[in-house]
Amino acid sequence: MGVALPGLSKGNPYPRIHILSQRRWWWHKFGLDTGWPRSCCPSLLQQVMSVSQVSPGLFLSGLDSALNLSVLASRNITLIINASGLEDVSYPSLDGLQVLHVPVQDQPHAPLRQYFDLVAEQINQNQTGRTLVHCTAGRSRSPALIMAYLMRFEGLSLRQAHEQVLEQRPFIRPNAGFWRQLMDYERTLFSRNTVRMVKTSGGVLPEALQDPEDSSTTAAYFVNV
DSSP, X not given: OOEEOSSSOSOOSSOOBXXXXXXXXXXXXXXXXXXXXXXXXXXXXXXHTSOEEEETTEEEEOHHHHTOHHHHHHTTOOEEEEOSSOSSBOOOOOTTOEEEXXXXXXXXXXXXXXXXXXXXXXXXXXXXXXXXXXXXXXXXXXXXXXXXXXXXXXXXOHHHHHHHHHHHSTTOXXXXXXXXXXXXXXXXXXXXXXOOEEEETTEEEEGGGSOGGGTTTOOBOOOOO
């Protein structure tokens, strides 16, 4: 049975929903977050529903995969980091499974930074087990948390951490606010930055995400966070 680790938040603004309802909610939320109808992008949705192994013992997914007993059991998951914004999630029953809730929405102003150390430490302490970090689609919040862990305990720069996660899950895209928070965390850890925010035709984005066609005309600048 999953056990929630204590002390992170008070109250829950969301009703308790069980596995089937959670999946219906996930499809609704995914459509709202991305603007992609469920019927138009089956290959992309299949990727989003997949589980990505970032490093030995560390996995990344969306909510749907985290609700799948065979996914958890086949990978011997012992710790789930739930960054979906839903606290009362009914995970499959699995002996020894612990759940850490990160009550943050996928919004640029959301304070994900305040959970970087907590999540990184929990992942590091679970070295004898296996950890699954998930949000709604495994695209923004959960990759950002894993990148923070890779910086803190693997000694990777932000650029290197992004490249490692991107290699295993090519469609990740933390929002610009989370990137600024990751840059702030990188400066705290290493007193330098390896990623900068740049002005592109698609708006202000991390340098790592800019379209190569924009590179010759882009005005680059560091963002104060």
